[in-house]
Amino acid sequence: MARNNLFVVLIFLGILANGLGPFGVNGLSLTYYLFTCPLVESIVKVNVDKILRIDPGLAGPLVRMHFHDCFVEGCDGSVLIDSTPGNKAEKDAESNLSLRGFEVIDEIKAEVEKRCPGIVSCADILALVAKDVVLFSGGPMFFVPKGRKDGRRSKAADALVKLPPFTSNASQLIDFVGKLGLTAQDLVALSGAHTLGAARCSSFKHRLKNFNATHDIDPSIDPEFLKVLNKTCAAGDTAEQPFDGSIIQFNNEYFQALQKNKGVLFSDQTLATNPKTKELVDTYANNRAVFFLDFQRAMIKMGIMNVKEGSNGEVRKTCRKIN
Ligand code: HEM
Numbered sequence: 001m002a003r004n005n006l007f008v009v010l011i012f013l014g015i016l017a018n019g020l021g022p023f024g025v026n027g028l029s030l031t032y033y034l035f036t037c038p039l040v041e042s043i044v045k046v047n048v049d050k051i052l053r054i055d056p057g058l059a060g061p062l063v064r065m066h067f068h069d070c071f072v073e074g075c076d077g078s079v080l081i082d083s084t085p086g087n088k089a090e091k092d093a094e095s096n097l098s099l100r101g102f103e104v105i106d107e108i109k110a111e112v113e114k115r116c117p118g119i120v121s122c123a124d125i126l127a128l129v130a131k132d133v134v135l136f137s138g139g140p141m142f143f144v145p146k147g148r149k150d151g152r153r154s155k156a157a158d159a160l161v162k163l164p165p166f167t168s169n170a171s172q173l174i175d176f177v178g179k180l181g182l183t184a185q186d187l188v189a190l191s192g193a194h195t196l197g198a199a200r201c202s203s204f205k206h207r208l209k210n211f212n213a214t215h216d217i218d219p220s221i222d223p224e225f226l227k228v229l230n231k232t233c234a235a236g237d238t239a240e241q242p243f244d245g246s247i248i249q250f251n252n253e254y255f256q257a258l259q260k261n262k263g264v265l266f267s268d269q270t271l272a273t274n275p276k277t278k279e280l281v282d283t284y285a286n287n288r289a290v291f292f293l294d295f296q297r298a299m300i301k302m303g304i305m306n307v308k309e310g311s312n313g314e315v316r317k318t319c320r321k322i323n
Contacts, residue, residue, distance in 0.1 A: 258271060
């Protein structure tokens with residue numbers, strides 16, 4: 001009994017530490033499915049763990065999918081919709097072509113539908129998956145407010161303008177995310193998701209040749225690391241370069257790589273020099289706990305951006321098409 005009480009207190013403290021009141025934020029709630037689908041969180045977690053044990057390399061793609069969902073039309077599962085003859089959907093936009101793991105979301109949605117048909121939105125499943133992936137990979141635990149509805153619009157043209165380009169510098173990124181209500185601190189913390197996964201050569205080859213009017217090669221790249229990037233690109237545009245020492249471990253090594261001028265993306269490397277972001281990069285590189293705390297807060301903040309509620313959206317039967 002005493003152990004149970006301690007457990008409840010710990011959960012409550014965890015909720016407060018995440019900056020949430022017990023009833024949630026933005027109309028969403030931590031207990032949204034308490035009476036309608038009480039097991040949803042465990043169904044998602046069990047399946048994420050199972051899938052990542054088989055293919056840990058899906059960790060990066062699945063977290064990235066949640067980000068690409070939230071930045072375009074809010075976190076409403078719009079990235080999951082398939083194109084139709086009359087509509088080129090978000091997932092077929094250039095910036096989304098390297099997204100992977102859609103079948104994982106289908107699989108988990110199907111498991112959830114077996115227990116609670118028509119109750120849990122694809123947008124909520126995506127947010128829960130991202131949370132479980134982070135935890136599975138060694139990152140922080142956080143609580144996801146739920147109650148997002150799925151959107152009915154998914155247009156490739158939206159994704160083209162609403163996802164930040166990898167050629168942006170830190171101040172352009174700060175402006176970009178600022179329009180969505182995110183701060184420079186959120187930006188740096190969220191960029192820490194690049195501790196997972198890899199970038200394709202096509203996302204950084206612009207740094208290696210014809211970089212700008214004064215430099216053929218991006219001068220911020222460490223000379224030894226330049227050789228590594230060139231070697232990766234020698235294998236072709238789709239060859240992958242991990243952001244740090246491991247594509248599957250969630251830690252603060254990505255920030256340590258930036259300090260050593262070993263950032264893979266131009267956009268990432270500029271975070272280590274811009275006066276508004278440099279200090280944060282150093283803090284996160286030196287202190288994993290601070291990074292974890294800021295990351296979990298920023299993920300919750302990103303996860304509730306422009307969410308659709310009530311009749312503004314729907315609960316899709318399958319994540320790939322509007323009901
Ligand atoms: C804000 C500016 C950001 C930019 C410019 C950016 C850009 C990119 C680019 C260019 C790639 C490589 C894509 C490829 O080559 O296929 C990538 C990968 C990735 N991004 Fe970001 N990103 C940003 C923010 C974020 C955020 C906020 C998250 C999640 C919270 C995130 C998570 C990831 C992950 C996990 C990968 C690896 C995916 C994989 O392994 O397939 N990124 N990002």
